[in-house]
Each structure stands twice: as C-alpha cells, then as structure tokens.
Amino acid sequence: GAVVSQHPSRVICKSGTSVKIECRSLDFQATTMFWYRQFPKKSLMLMATSNEGSKATYEQGVEKDKFLINHASLTLSTLTVTSAHPEDSSFYICSASPGGRGLDEQYFGPGTRLTVT
C-alpha cells in the first residue's frame, strides 16, 4: 500500500519550453502533496506544499510563476516547469500524505530526472 507514482521518470527538453510532471497516489487519497528538488550529493529541498483544491504554498526563494503546481484531485498533483533553463535541470521528487495522523508520514514517488538542453 501507499504507492506514489511519477511520470515521466526522465525528460529532456529544450531551453525555453515547458515540462509537466505528474504525481499520483495510487492506493490512497492524498490530502497533501509535496514537491522536492534534489541536487547531487545534497538533501531534498522542499519547493512547495499543495493541498487538494487550494493554492500551493511555496517555500522562500521558489518562483511560483516558474514552478506551477496544481493539486486538482486527491490523487493527482502536477508540477509544470515553465520556460525551462539549464539550471532547472535536477531530480524532482514528489511525496504524498494521507492527512490527519498520516500526515506524519510521507510516501515518495520515484522521482523525475529533468535535463534542459
């Protein structure tokens, strides 16, 4: 149980284009979803927290107009990297939490490797 999927697993795009990454909770309803960015040999950097049906809460320093997050349903959140640049290349990981007591645990997706050329 508690499986989270991400699609695509890898994507290569050209500079200036936009890329959408999907995060789905497959066997539970995710009240809250999180988007992280992971740099090589670094920890996870929380980008934003999204609750179903409301606007995402972005961490300081994360451009909300560049990283668009939509949490339209209890099983799906999307991250769109708009006008991507090479410095946006990274490993993006989502996680989902069932909420309530389950908010203590986050279930992570397998990650998406974005390469911007």
Next chain:
Amino acid sequence: AQSVAQPEDQVNVAEGNPLTVKCTYSVSGNPYLFWYVQYPNRGLQFLLKYITGDNLVKGSYGFEAEFNKSQTSFHLKKPSALVSDSALYFCAVRDHSGGYQKVTFGTGTKLQVIP
C-alpha cells in the same frame, strides 16, 4: 527553526558487522523523527519514525533507531549489515509544537556495505 545534522557523508561497514548512521536534530518543541532510505535513481522509502513512547523504534528491513532526548540524537542502527543495505539514508524532523509544519531533511549519509 528546526534542523537536522548528519555528520557523516559516508559510512563504510563490512557485511555482517553492526552499522550506525548518525543523526542529531534541533527543534523548539517536541520532535517527530524519521528515517528514509533512497536507492539509486529512486524515490525515498520510509524506514521508521519516532512520535512518542518507547525510545527504541523498530522499522523495516531490520533497522532500528534510538531516540535520545538529552543528546538530541536519533541514530539509525542495524545489528548485522547486508550488502543490499548500501544506499543513501536521510534523517528528517518535524517540530510537533502545534499545527502542521514541514519536514526538514538532513543532507544524507551514503552507506556502503563491503562484502
């Protein structure tokens, strides 16, 4: 503000030997503590958590961790390491002082189990 420190970038241990991956934390209130494991090009997998109760917490794959309030530590341990335990391990903390707060992750410790 809350923070987590994992002082070792890498830990090497021989197969069959006990292993310890260190973690210390700082919160203003009561901590919720977690350990996650990440295999190459994979997302994180939950190993165990401390919320309240017994200081020794048992988790997946034979791992356990001991909460030590006086030392503000939550070290991950396993009595006998397996080669398959080789991975990146993250400690995380959340301050449970009322209301939801984000989880802060440590920088990770690479565990290498040598056959």
